[in-house]
Amino acid sequence: xxxxxxxxLMSDTRTNxxxxxxxxxxxxxxxxxxxxxxxxxxxxxxxxxxxxxxxxLEERNKAPDQRHNTLFEAPTMFQVAVEVGRLLRDTIQTSQxxxxxxGEGRFTASMILAGQIKGMQPRLFMLYPxxxxxxxxxxxxxxxxxxxxxxxxxxLRGYEHDMEFEDAVKLxxxxxxxxxxxxxxxxxxxxxxxxxxxxxxxxxxxxIDKNDLYFQAISSMWGxxxxxxxxxxxxxxxxx
Amino acid sequence: xxxxxxxxLMSDTRTNxxxxxxxxxxxxxxxxxxxxxxxxxxxxxxxxxxxxxxxxLEERNKAPDQRHNTLFEAPTMFQVAVEVGRLLRDTIQTSQxxxxxxGEGRFTASMILAGQIKGMQPRLFMLYPxxxxxxxxxxxxxxxxxxxxxxxxxxLRGYEHDMEFEDAVKLxxxxxxxxxxxxxxxxxxxxxxxxxxxxxxxxxxxxIDKNDLYFQAISSMWGxxxxxxxxxxxxxxxxx
Numbered sequence: 001x002x003x004x005x006x007x008x009l010m011s012d013t014r015t016n017x018x019x020x021x022x023x024x025x026x027x028x029x030x031x032x033x034x035x036x037x038x039x040x041x042x043x044x045x046x047x048x049x050x051x052x053x054x055x056x057l058e059e060r061n062k063a064p065d066q067r068h069n070t071l072f073e074a075p076t077m078f079q080v081a082v083e084v085g086r087l088l089r090d091t092i093q094t095s096q097x098x099x100x101x102x103g104e105g106r107f108t109a110s111m112i113l114a115g116q117i118k119g120m121q122p123r124l125f126m127l128y129p130x131x132x133x134x135x136x137x138x139x140x141x142x143x144x145x146x147x148x149x150x151x152x153x154x155x156l157r158g159y160e161h162d163m164e165f166e167d168a169v170k171l172x173x174x175x176x177x178x179x180x181x182x183x184x185x186x187x188x189x190x191x192x193x194x195x196x197x198x199x200x201x202x203x204x205x206x207x208i209d210k211n212d213l214y215f216q217a218i219s220s221m222w223g224x225x226x227x228x229x230x231x232x233x234x235x236x237x238x239x240x
Numbered sequence: 241x242x243x244x245x246x247x248x249l250m251s252d253t254r255t256n257x258x259x260x261x262x263x264x265x266x267x268x269x270x271x272x273x274x275x276x277x278x279x280x281x282x283x284x285x286x287x288x289x290x291x292x293x294x295x296x297l298e299e300r301n302k303a304p305d306q307r308h309n310t311l312f313e314a315p316t317m318f319q320v321a322v323e324v325g326r327l328l329r330d331t332i333q334t335s336q337x338x339x340x341x342x343g344e345g346r347f348t349a350s351m352i353l354a355g356q357i358k359g360m361q362p363r364l365f366m367l368y369p370x371x372x373x374x375x376x377x378x379x380x381x382x383x384x385x386x387x388x389x390x391x392x393x394x395x396l397r398g399y400e401h402d403m404e405f406e407d408a409v410k411l412x413x414x415x416x417x418x419x420x421x422x423x424x425x426x427x428x429x430x431x432x433x434x435x436x437x438x439x440x441x442x443x444x445x446x447x448i449d450k451n452d453l454y455f456q457a458i459s460s461m462w463g464x465x466x467x468x469x470x471x472x473x474x475x476x477x478x479x480x
Contacts, residue, residue, distance in 0.1 A: 149389030153418035157463045158470050166476045174470060178393035194478075204478040218473055223397045225469040230398050230414060232465060233458055236406045238434075238444045 001142040001168055002124045004161050006203070007114045007195040008168040010176060011042045012146075014187030022184075028191040029054050030202070031061065031071045037117040038200045039071050039080060040193060044146030045109030045129070052091045053084070053111075077123040081113050081133050089131030110145045114195070122197055150182045151175035165194050165203070170218065173208075177219045190215075241382040241408055242364045244401050246443070247354045247435040248408040250416060251282045252386075254427030262424075268431040269294050270442070271301065271311045277357040278440045279311050279320060280433060284386035285349030285369070292331045293324070293351075317363040321353050321373050329371030350385045354435070362437055390422045391415035405434050405443070410458065413448075417459045430455075 001008045011028040025047060032038040041057075043050035060069050070083040088111060095107035108129040116122040124136035126143040136143060142155060158171045169192060179186045189209035196203040208215050241248045251267040265287060272278040281297075283290035300309050310323040328351060335347035348369040356362040364376035366383040376383060382395060398411045409432060419426045429449035436443040448455050 149422070150393050152422050153390050153393075154466060154470075156421055157466045166478070167470070169476045170473055171470055173476075174473070181396055182389070182392050214474070214476065221473055222469075225472060226394060226397045227400075229462075229465040229469045230394075230407070230411055233410055233414070233461055234454070236409045236413075236454065238406070 001155075001159070001172065002114075002122065002136045002161075003141075003163060003165070003168055004197075005165060006197040006199075007040075007116075007122050007124060008165060008172060009040055009042060009112075009114055009191075009193045009195070010169075010172040011191050012176065012180075012186045013189055013191065014185060015047045016185055019184060022187070024187070024189070025051075026191060028193060029057075030193065031057075032201055033072055035118065035200055037072070037115065038195055038202070039077075039113070039115035040195070041084065042112040042114075042145070043109060044111070046092075046095075046107045049088070049091050049095060049107050049109040050111070053087050053109075056087055056091075057084070075117075076120065077113070077115055077117055077125070078135075080115070081125045081127065081135075084111065084113060085127045085131035085133050088127055088129065092129050112143050112145055116195065116197070116200065118198075118200065122195065147179055147183050147186050150179040154178060165196075169194070173215060173218050174222055177215075177222060180219075241395075241399070241412065242354075242362065242376045242401075243381075243403060243405070243408055244437075245405060246437040246439075247280075247356075247362050247364060247433075248405060248412060249280055249282060249352075249354055249431075249433045249435070250409075250412040251431050252416065252420075252426045253429055253431065254425060255287045256425055259424060262427070264427070264429070265291075266431065268433060269297075270433065271297075272441055273312055275358065275440055277312070277355065278435055278442070279317075279353070279355035280435070281324065282352040282354075282385070283349060284351070286332075286335075286347045289328075289331050289335060289347050289349040290351070293327050293349075296327055296331075297324070315357075316360065317353070317355055317357060317365070318375075320355070321365045321367065321375075324351065324353060325367045325371035325373050328367055328369065332369050352383050352385055356435065356437070356440065358438075358440065362435065387419055387423050387426050390419040394418060405436075409434070413455060413458050414462055417455075417462060420459075 013024045013026055015025045016022045027043045029041045057071055061071060074080045092107050110129055111127040113125040125133045127133040141161060154175050176190055189207050192206045192208060193202055194204040253264045253266060255265045256262045267283045269281045297311055301311060314320045332347050350369055351367040353365040365373045367373040394415050416430055429447050432446045432448060433442055434444040
Protein backbone atom coordinates (compact mmCIF):
# COMPACT_ATOMS: atom_id res chain seq x y z
CA UNK A 1 0.00 0.00 0.00
CA UNK A 2 1.47 3.36 -1.08
CA UNK A 3 0.73 6.34 1.16
CA UNK A 4 1.91 9.93 1.08
CA UNK A 5 4.16 9.12 4.02
CA UNK A 6 5.62 5.95 2.53
CA UNK A 7 4.84 2.25 2.09
CA UNK A 8 2.99 -0.21 4.34
CA LEU A 9 3.39 -3.90 3.54
CA MET A 10 1.76 -6.96 5.02
CA SER A 11 1.97 -10.65 4.13
CA ASP A 12 0.79 -13.90 5.66
CA THR A 13 2.92 -17.02 6.01
CA ARG A 14 0.68 -19.90 5.07
CA THR A 15 1.63 -22.17 2.23
CA ASN A 16 -0.35 -25.22 1.25
CA UNK A 17 -0.33 -28.05 -1.18
CA UNK A 18 -3.82 -29.24 -0.37
CA UNK A 19 -5.48 -28.80 2.98
CA UNK A 20 -3.49 -31.68 4.50
CA UNK A 21 -0.13 -30.18 3.65
CA UNK A 22 0.12 -26.80 5.32
CA UNK A 23 3.34 -25.06 6.27
CA UNK A 24 4.59 -21.72 7.47
CA UNK A 25 7.02 -19.80 5.26
CA UNK A 26 7.96 -16.19 5.20
CA UNK A 27 6.69 -14.42 2.08
CA UNK A 28 8.26 -11.01 2.66
CA UNK A 29 11.93 -10.38 1.88
CA UNK A 30 13.95 -7.24 2.45
CA UNK A 31 17.25 -5.86 1.24
CA UNK A 32 18.72 -2.54 2.18
CA UNK A 33 21.78 -0.34 1.86
CA UNK A 34 22.02 2.25 4.60
CA UNK A 35 20.98 5.73 3.47
CA UNK A 36 20.78 4.54 -0.14
CA UNK A 37 18.02 2.04 -0.87
CA UNK A 38 15.47 -0.33 0.61
CA UNK A 39 13.83 -3.02 -1.49
CA UNK A 40 11.09 -5.45 -0.44
CA UNK A 41 9.60 -8.40 -2.30
CA UNK A 42 6.40 -10.18 -1.30
CA UNK A 43 5.41 -13.42 -2.95
CA UNK A 44 2.32 -15.48 -3.76
CA UNK A 45 1.90 -18.71 -5.63
CA UNK A 46 4.10 -21.76 -6.03
CA UNK A 47 6.60 -21.87 -3.17
CA UNK A 48 9.37 -23.61 -5.09
CA UNK A 49 9.16 -20.90 -7.73
CA UNK A 50 9.22 -17.97 -5.33
CA UNK A 51 11.98 -19.49 -3.21
CA UNK A 52 14.06 -20.07 -6.33
CA UNK A 53 13.69 -16.43 -7.33
CA UNK A 54 14.55 -15.16 -3.86
CA UNK A 55 17.53 -17.54 -3.60
CA UNK A 56 18.94 -16.37 -6.90
CA LEU A 57 18.62 -12.75 -5.81
CA GLU A 58 20.36 -13.63 -2.54
CA GLU A 59 23.14 -15.49 -4.34
CA ARG A 60 23.90 -12.55 -6.54
CA ASN A 61 23.85 -10.41 -3.47
CA LYS A 62 26.37 -12.55 -1.58
CA ALA A 63 28.81 -12.82 -4.45
CA PRO A 64 28.81 -9.29 -5.71
CA ASP A 65 32.16 -9.53 -7.50
CA GLN A 66 31.19 -12.41 -9.71
CA ARG A 67 27.84 -11.39 -11.03
CA HIS A 68 25.63 -8.50 -11.72
CA ASN A 69 23.89 -7.59 -8.50
CA THR A 70 20.33 -6.80 -9.45
CA LEU A 71 19.09 -5.47 -6.18
CA PHE A 72 21.96 -3.20 -5.22
CA GLU A 73 23.21 -2.10 -8.61
CA ALA A 74 20.04 -1.38 -10.51
CA PRO A 75 19.85 2.40 -10.91
CA THR A 76 16.06 2.62 -10.48
CA MET A 77 13.21 0.64 -8.95
CA PHE A 78 11.92 0.18 -12.49
CA GLN A 79 15.14 -1.64 -13.40
CA VAL A 80 14.78 -3.82 -10.31
CA ALA A 81 11.26 -4.71 -11.45
CA VAL A 82 12.51 -5.60 -14.94
CA GLU A 83 15.23 -7.88 -13.52
CA VAL A 84 13.06 -9.59 -10.90
CA GLY A 85 10.29 -10.01 -13.46
CA ARG A 86 12.71 -11.70 -15.88
CA LEU A 87 13.96 -14.01 -13.12
CA LEU A 88 10.39 -14.90 -12.17
CA ARG A 89 9.40 -15.66 -15.76
CA ASP A 90 12.52 -17.74 -16.43
CA THR A 91 12.04 -19.74 -13.23
CA ILE A 92 8.44 -20.57 -14.07
CA GLN A 93 9.36 -21.44 -17.64
CA THR A 94 12.10 -23.81 -16.50
CA SER A 95 9.76 -25.66 -14.14
CA GLN A 96 6.95 -25.87 -16.63
CA UNK A 97 8.58 -26.62 -19.92
CA UNK A 98 11.93 -28.24 -19.34
CA UNK A 99 11.14 -31.03 -16.93
CA UNK A 100 9.53 -33.54 -19.27
CA UNK A 101 6.57 -33.80 -16.96
CA UNK A 102 3.11 -32.37 -16.94
CA GLY A 103 2.98 -29.10 -15.13
CA GLU A 104 1.32 -26.43 -17.20
CA GLY A 105 0.09 -23.69 -14.89
CA ARG A 106 1.22 -25.39 -11.70
CA PHE A 107 4.31 -23.31 -11.09
CA THR A 108 3.03 -19.80 -11.50
CA ALA A 109 3.68 -17.11 -8.94
CA SER A 110 3.27 -13.38 -8.65
CA MET A 111 5.08 -10.76 -6.60
CA ILE A 112 4.76 -7.32 -5.13
CA LEU A 113 7.91 -5.19 -5.29
CA ALA A 114 8.18 -2.12 -3.08
CA GLY A 115 10.98 0.21 -2.16
CA GLN A 116 12.85 3.42 -2.64
CA ILE A 117 16.24 4.42 -3.99
CA LYS A 118 17.80 7.68 -2.83
CA GLY A 119 16.82 10.72 -4.84
CA MET A 120 13.73 9.03 -6.23
CA GLN A 121 10.16 8.41 -5.08
CA PRO A 122 9.06 5.31 -3.17
CA ARG A 123 7.56 2.93 -5.74
CA LEU A 124 5.24 -0.05 -5.70
CA PHE A 125 4.93 -2.70 -8.44
CA MET A 126 2.99 -5.87 -9.03
CA LEU A 127 4.83 -8.52 -11.06
CA TYR A 128 2.98 -11.11 -13.11
CA PRO A 129 4.13 -14.68 -13.78
CA UNK A 130 4.94 -13.60 -17.35
CA UNK A 131 7.54 -11.21 -15.98
CA UNK A 132 5.73 -8.04 -16.92
CA UNK A 133 4.42 -5.70 -14.25
CA UNK A 134 2.30 -2.70 -13.36
CA UNK A 135 3.01 0.19 -11.03
CA UNK A 136 0.75 1.68 -8.39
CA UNK A 137 -0.58 5.18 -9.02
CA UNK A 138 -2.85 7.60 -7.17
CA UNK A 139 -5.83 5.90 -8.86
CA UNK A 140 -4.73 2.42 -7.79
CA UNK A 141 -2.58 2.96 -4.74
CA UNK A 142 -2.41 -0.60 -3.42
CA UNK A 143 -1.87 -4.13 -4.72
CA UNK A 144 -2.91 -7.52 -3.46
CA UNK A 145 -1.64 -10.91 -4.58
CA UNK A 146 -2.78 -14.41 -3.65
CA UNK A 147 -6.20 -14.72 -2.00
CA UNK A 148 -7.26 -11.16 -2.72
CA UNK A 149 -11.03 -10.99 -2.83
CA UNK A 150 -12.24 -11.32 0.76
CA UNK A 151 -10.07 -8.49 2.00
CA UNK A 152 -10.53 -6.15 -0.94
CA UNK A 153 -13.80 -4.31 -0.11
CA UNK A 154 -12.48 -2.90 3.17
CA UNK A 155 -9.32 -1.67 1.42
CA LEU A 156 -11.34 -0.02 -1.34
CA ARG A 157 -13.47 1.74 1.25
CA GLY A 158 -10.93 2.49 3.93
CA TYR A 159 -7.86 3.62 2.00
CA GLU A 160 -6.89 7.29 2.07
CA HIS A 161 -3.61 8.47 0.60
CA ASP A 162 -2.94 10.83 3.48
CA MET A 163 -3.67 8.37 6.27
CA GLU A 164 -1.30 7.81 9.16
CA PHE A 165 0.86 4.69 9.13
CA GLU A 166 -0.90 3.45 12.27
CA ASP A 167 -4.30 3.71 10.59
CA ALA A 168 -3.03 1.92 7.50
CA VAL A 169 -1.73 -0.92 9.68
CA LYS A 170 -5.14 -1.17 11.35
CA LEU A 171 -6.83 -1.26 7.93
CA UNK A 172 -4.50 -4.00 6.68
CA UNK A 173 -5.08 -6.04 9.84
CA UNK A 174 -8.85 -5.80 9.37
CA UNK A 175 -8.46 -6.80 5.71
CA UNK A 176 -6.30 -9.80 6.57
CA UNK A 177 -8.60 -10.75 9.43
CA UNK A 178 -11.57 -10.89 7.03
CA UNK A 179 -9.59 -13.22 4.79
CA UNK A 180 -8.31 -15.36 7.67
CA UNK A 181 -11.88 -15.87 8.83
CA UNK A 182 -13.04 -16.99 5.39
CA UNK A 183 -10.20 -18.96 3.82
CA UNK A 184 -7.86 -21.65 5.11
CA UNK A 185 -5.17 -20.88 2.55
CA UNK A 186 -4.27 -17.69 4.43
CA UNK A 187 -2.88 -18.06 7.93
CA UNK A 188 -1.05 -16.43 10.82
CA UNK A 189 1.54 -15.22 11.63
CA UNK A 190 1.53 -12.03 9.56
CA UNK A 191 4.60 -9.98 8.63
CA UNK A 192 4.30 -6.22 8.82
CA UNK A 193 6.75 -3.68 7.45
CA UNK A 194 6.44 0.10 7.42
CA UNK A 195 8.81 2.12 5.22
CA UNK A 196 8.93 5.85 5.80
CA UNK A 197 9.71 8.09 2.86
CA UNK A 198 13.44 8.88 2.51
CA UNK A 199 14.51 6.70 5.42
CA UNK A 200 15.95 3.61 3.61
CA UNK A 201 15.42 1.45 6.67
CA UNK A 202 12.21 0.13 8.21
CA UNK A 203 10.34 2.60 10.36
CA UNK A 204 8.60 -0.35 11.95
CA UNK A 205 8.71 -4.11 11.54
CA UNK A 206 6.82 -6.84 13.31
CA UNK A 207 5.81 -10.46 13.09
CA ILE A 208 2.24 -10.68 14.33
CA ASP A 209 1.49 -14.16 15.62
CA LYS A 210 -1.79 -15.58 16.80
CA ASN A 211 -1.05 -14.64 20.41
CA ASP A 212 -0.58 -10.98 19.52
CA LEU A 213 -2.87 -9.14 21.91
CA TYR A 214 -3.46 -6.17 19.65
CA PHE A 215 -4.43 -8.33 16.68
CA GLN A 216 -6.71 -10.42 18.90
CA ALA A 217 -8.42 -7.24 20.08
CA ILE A 218 -8.89 -5.99 16.52
CA SER A 219 -10.20 -9.34 15.38
CA SER A 220 -12.72 -9.73 18.20
CA MET A 221 -13.86 -6.11 18.17
CA TRP A 222 -14.20 -5.89 14.41
CA GLY A 223 -17.20 -8.22 14.34
CA UNK A 224 -19.05 -6.02 16.81
CA UNK A 225 -17.95 -2.86 15.00
CA UNK A 226 -19.33 -4.20 11.74
CA UNK A 227 -22.63 -5.16 13.34
CA UNK A 228 -22.92 -1.72 14.86
CA UNK A 229 -22.05 -0.12 11.53
CA UNK A 230 -24.80 -2.12 9.82
CA UNK A 231 -27.27 -1.23 12.56
CA UNK A 232 -26.37 2.45 12.25
CA UNK A 233 -27.41 2.48 8.58
CA UNK A 234 -30.95 3.72 7.89
CA UNK A 235 -33.64 1.10 8.49
CA UNK A 236 -35.02 -0.81 5.54
CA UNK A 237 -38.79 -0.70 5.28
CA UNK A 238 -41.11 -3.15 3.51
CA UNK A 239 -43.39 -0.20 2.71
CA UNK A 240 -42.36 1.87 -0.27
CA UNK B 241 -30.05 -16.85 4.06
CA UNK B 242 -32.07 -18.90 6.58
CA UNK B 243 -33.33 -17.02 9.65
CA UNK B 244 -35.57 -18.08 12.52
CA UNK B 245 -38.34 -16.03 10.93
CA UNK B 246 -37.91 -17.41 7.42
CA UNK B 247 -35.77 -16.97 4.31
CA UNK B 248 -34.20 -13.87 2.76
CA LEU B 249 -32.95 -14.16 -0.81
CA MET B 250 -31.04 -11.76 -3.01
CA SER B 251 -29.60 -12.08 -6.50
CA ASP B 252 -28.05 -9.76 -9.03
CA THR B 253 -28.91 -9.68 -12.73
CA ARG B 254 -25.62 -9.32 -14.55
CA THR B 255 -24.54 -11.93 -17.04
CA ASN B 256 -21.43 -11.68 -19.11
CA UNK B 257 -19.51 -13.48 -21.75
CA UNK B 258 -16.44 -11.32 -21.55
CA UNK B 259 -16.44 -7.71 -20.43
CA UNK B 260 -17.71 -6.57 -23.84
CA UNK B 261 -20.80 -8.75 -23.77
CA UNK B 262 -22.82 -7.82 -20.71
CA UNK B 263 -26.55 -8.36 -20.33
CA UNK B 264 -29.24 -8.20 -17.69
CA UNK B 265 -31.13 -11.40 -16.88
CA UNK B 266 -33.20 -12.33 -13.89
CA UNK B 267 -31.52 -15.05 -11.81
CA UNK B 268 -34.28 -15.59 -9.25
CA UNK B 269 -37.34 -17.69 -10.09
CA UNK B 270 -40.38 -18.36 -7.95
CA UNK B 271 -43.24 -20.85 -7.96
CA UNK B 272 -46.01 -21.00 -5.43
CA UNK B 273 -49.26 -22.72 -4.60
CA UNK B 274 -51.43 -20.68 -2.25
CA UNK B 275 -51.33 -21.90 1.33
CA UNK B 276 -49.36 -24.98 0.31
CA UNK B 277 -45.84 -24.28 -0.95
CA UNK B 278 -43.41 -21.65 -2.16
CA UNK B 279 -40.25 -22.60 -4.04
CA UNK B 280 -37.46 -20.30 -5.22
CA UNK B 281 -34.44 -21.04 -7.40
CA UNK B 282 -31.48 -18.73 -7.81
CA UNK B 283 -28.86 -19.40 -10.45
CA UNK B 284 -25.19 -18.76 -11.18
CA UNK B 285 -22.99 -19.85 -14.03
CA UNK B 286 -23.65 -20.50 -17.69
CA UNK B 287 -26.84 -18.71 -18.70
CA UNK B 288 -27.86 -21.18 -21.42
CA UNK B 289 -27.63 -23.98 -18.86
CA UNK B 290 -29.62 -22.24 -16.13
CA UNK B 291 -32.26 -21.00 -18.58
CA UNK B 292 -32.65 -24.54 -19.95
CA UNK B 293 -33.21 -25.89 -16.43
CA UNK B 294 -35.73 -23.18 -15.56
CA UNK B 295 -37.53 -23.62 -18.89
CA UNK B 296 -37.86 -27.35 -18.40
CA LEU B 297 -39.30 -26.80 -14.94
CA GLU B 298 -41.72 -24.25 -16.35
CA GLU B 299 -42.75 -26.59 -19.18
CA ARG B 300 -43.60 -29.35 -16.76
CA ASN B 301 -45.48 -26.83 -14.75
CA LYS B 302 -47.59 -25.64 -17.67
CA ALA B 303 -48.49 -29.11 -18.92
CA PRO B 304 -49.24 -30.84 -15.64
CA ASP B 305 -51.29 -33.65 -17.19
CA GLN B 306 -48.60 -34.86 -19.50
CA ARG B 307 -45.60 -35.08 -17.27
CA HIS B 308 -44.45 -35.39 -13.74
CA ASN B 309 -44.55 -31.92 -12.21
CA THR B 310 -41.43 -31.68 -10.10
CA LEU B 311 -42.08 -28.43 -8.38
CA PHE B 312 -45.70 -28.87 -7.35
CA GLU B 313 -45.88 -32.62 -6.84
CA ALA B 314 -42.67 -33.38 -4.98
CA PRO B 315 -43.67 -34.27 -1.43
CA THR B 316 -40.68 -32.57 0.23
CA MET B 317 -38.13 -29.85 -0.50
CA PHE B 318 -35.50 -32.60 -0.47
CA GLN B 319 -37.27 -34.29 -3.37
CA VAL B 320 -37.40 -30.98 -5.22
CA ALA B 321 -33.64 -30.65 -4.71
CA VAL B 322 -33.07 -34.17 -6.05
CA GLU B 323 -35.12 -33.48 -9.17
CA VAL B 324 -33.70 -30.04 -9.90
CA GLY B 325 -30.19 -31.36 -9.27
CA ARG B 326 -30.76 -34.16 -11.78
CA LEU B 327 -32.08 -31.71 -14.35
CA LEU B 328 -29.07 -29.44 -13.81
CA ARG B 329 -26.58 -32.29 -14.17
CA ASP B 330 -28.26 -33.67 -17.29
CA THR B 331 -28.39 -30.25 -18.92
CA ILE B 332 -24.70 -29.63 -18.33
CA GLN B 333 -23.81 -33.11 -19.53
CA THR B 334 -25.77 -32.65 -22.75
CA SER B 335 -24.01 -29.36 -23.54
CA GLN B 336 -20.58 -30.66 -22.68
CA UNK B 337 -20.47 -34.15 -24.03
CA UNK B 338 -22.97 -34.53 -26.80
CA UNK B 339 -22.23 -31.61 -29.05
CA UNK B 340 -19.10 -32.81 -30.79
CA UNK B 341 -17.34 -29.60 -29.85
CA UNK B 342 -14.89 -28.58 -27.22
CA GLY B 343 -16.66 -27.37 -24.15
CA GLU B 344 -15.37 -29.12 -21.06
CA GLY B 345 -16.16 -26.97 -18.04
CA ARG B 346 -17.74 -24.18 -20.02
CA PHE B 347 -21.35 -25.03 -19.26
CA THR B 348 -21.33 -25.48 -15.51
CA ALA B 349 -23.80 -23.76 -13.25
CA SER B 350 -24.87 -23.93 -9.64
CA MET B 351 -28.11 -23.07 -7.90
CA ILE B 352 -29.60 -22.14 -4.58
CA LEU B 353 -32.97 -23.71 -3.82
CA ALA B 354 -35.12 -22.24 -1.06
CA GLY B 355 -38.70 -22.74 0.03
CA GLN B 356 -41.23 -24.33 2.27
CA ILE B 357 -43.96 -26.94 1.88
CA LYS B 358 -46.89 -26.91 4.30
CA GLY B 359 -46.35 -28.91 7.46
CA MET B 360 -42.57 -28.82 7.09
CA GLN B 361 -39.75 -26.41 7.89
CA PRO B 362 -38.42 -23.77 5.46
CA ARG B 363 -35.34 -25.26 3.81
CA LEU B 364 -32.33 -23.96 1.94
CA PHE B 365 -30.09 -25.97 -0.41
CA MET B 366 -27.08 -25.33 -2.60
CA LEU B 367 -26.96 -27.46 -5.77
CA TYR B 368 -23.69 -28.30 -7.48
CA PRO B 369 -23.17 -28.76 -11.24
CA UNK B 370 -22.88 -32.51 -10.59
CA UNK B 371 -26.47 -32.52 -9.36
CA UNK B 372 -25.66 -33.26 -5.73
CA UNK B 373 -26.39 -30.71 -3.03
CA UNK B 374 -25.94 -29.60 0.56
CA UNK B 375 -28.45 -28.14 2.98
CA UNK B 376 -28.05 -25.13 5.24
CA UNK B 377 -27.89 -25.80 8.97
CA UNK B 378 -27.51 -23.65 12.10
CA UNK B 379 -23.72 -23.92 11.65
CA UNK B 380 -23.86 -22.78 8.01
CA UNK B 381 -27.07 -20.81 7.71
CA UNK B 382 -26.47 -19.07 4.38
CA UNK B 383 -25.20 -19.92 0.92
CA UNK B 384 -23.62 -17.87 -1.83
CA UNK B 385 -23.09 -18.82 -5.47
CA UNK B 386 -21.24 -17.04 -8.23
CA UNK B 387 -18.85 -14.26 -7.22
CA UNK B 388 -18.90 -15.12 -3.50
CA UNK B 389 -15.70 -13.91 -1.91
CA UNK B 390 -15.92 -10.11 -1.72
CA UNK B 391 -19.25 -10.17 0.08
CA UNK B 392 -18.55 -13.08 2.39
CA UNK B 393 -16.71 -11.47 5.34
CA UNK B 394 -19.59 -9.12 6.17
CA UNK B 395 -22.05 -12.03 6.09
CA LEU B 396 -19.83 -14.13 8.35
CA ARG B 397 -19.62 -11.27 10.83
CA GLY B 398 -23.08 -9.78 10.58
CA TYR B 399 -25.37 -12.82 10.42
CA GLU B 400 -27.50 -13.66 13.46
CA HIS B 401 -30.14 -16.36 13.27
CA ASP B 402 -32.66 -14.29 15.22
CA MET B 403 -32.25 -11.07 13.27
CA GLU B 404 -35.19 -9.15 11.85
CA PHE B 405 -35.92 -9.45 8.15
CA GLU B 406 -35.20 -5.74 7.71
CA ASP B 407 -31.73 -6.14 9.24
CA ALA B 408 -31.01 -9.16 7.07
CA VAL B 409 -31.96 -7.16 3.97
CA LYS B 410 -29.61 -4.40 5.06
CA LEU B 411 -26.83 -6.94 5.58
CA UNK B 412 -27.37 -8.49 2.14
CA UNK B 413 -27.36 -5.06 0.51
CA UNK B 414 -24.05 -4.21 2.16
CA UNK B 415 -22.63 -7.56 1.07
CA UNK B 416 -23.76 -7.06 -2.53
CA UNK B 417 -22.56 -3.47 -2.50
CA UNK B 418 -19.06 -4.64 -1.52
CA UNK B 419 -19.08 -7.04 -4.46
CA UNK B 420 -20.52 -4.48 -6.88
CA UNK B 421 -17.72 -2.08 -5.97
CA UNK B 422 -15.03 -4.69 -6.61
CA UNK B 423 -16.16 -6.82 -9.53
CA UNK B 424 -17.70 -6.03 -12.90
CA UNK B 425 -19.32 -9.46 -13.23
CA UNK B 426 -21.91 -8.54 -10.62
CA UNK B 427 -24.33 -5.72 -11.44
CA UNK B 428 -27.55 -3.95 -10.61
CA UNK B 429 -30.49 -4.30 -10.47
CA UNK B 430 -30.83 -6.71 -7.54
CA UNK B 431 -33.80 -8.95 -6.85
CA UNK B 432 -34.93 -9.27 -3.25
CA UNK B 433 -37.39 -11.79 -1.85
CA UNK B 434 -38.44 -12.29 1.77
CA UNK B 435 -40.33 -15.45 2.70
CA UNK B 436 -41.98 -15.54 6.10
CA UNK B 437 -42.26 -18.89 7.85
CA UNK B 438 -45.60 -20.65 7.13
CA UNK B 439 -46.87 -18.00 4.74
CA UNK B 440 -46.31 -19.66 1.33
CA UNK B 441 -46.28 -16.35 -0.44
CA UNK B 442 -43.67 -13.58 -0.41
CA UNK B 443 -43.77 -11.32 2.60
CA UNK B 444 -41.84 -8.79 0.54
CA UNK B 445 -40.48 -8.63 -2.96
CA UNK B 446 -38.59 -5.91 -4.73
CA UNK B 447 -36.38 -5.17 -7.70
CA ILE B 448 -33.73 -2.75 -6.53
CA ASP B 449 -32.36 -0.76 -9.44
CA LYS B 450 -29.51 1.69 -9.52
CA ASN B 451 -31.85 4.60 -8.87
CA ASP B 452 -33.20 3.06 -5.66
CA LEU B 453 -32.80 5.81 -3.07
CA TYR B 454 -32.46 3.44 -0.12
CA PHE B 455 -29.73 1.38 -1.79
CA GLN B 456 -27.92 4.56 -2.83
CA ALA B 457 -28.01 5.76 0.77
CA ILE B 458 -26.70 2.43 2.08
CA SER B 459 -23.96 2.37 -0.53
CA SER B 460 -22.75 5.90 0.10
CA MET B 461 -23.04 5.70 3.89
CA TRP B 462 -21.37 2.31 4.18
CA GLY B 463 -17.98 3.68 3.15
CA UNK B 464 -18.10 6.25 5.92
CA UNK B 465 -19.45 3.73 8.40
CA UNK B 466 -16.55 1.40 7.67
CA UNK B 467 -14.00 4.17 8.05
CA UNK B 468 -15.55 5.15 11.37
CA UNK B 469 -15.57 1.52 12.47
CA UNK B 470 -11.87 1.21 11.66
CA UNK B 471 -11.12 4.47 13.47
CA UNK B 472 -13.06 3.29 16.51
CA UNK B 473 -10.77 0.26 16.89
CA UNK B 474 -7.91 0.66 19.38
CA UNK B 475 -4.92 2.58 18.00
CA UNK B 476 -1.94 0.62 16.75
CA UNK B 477 1.34 1.68 18.28
CA UNK B 478 4.87 1.25 16.90
CA UNK B 479 6.08 0.90 20.48
CA UNK B 480 5.62 -2.57 21.96
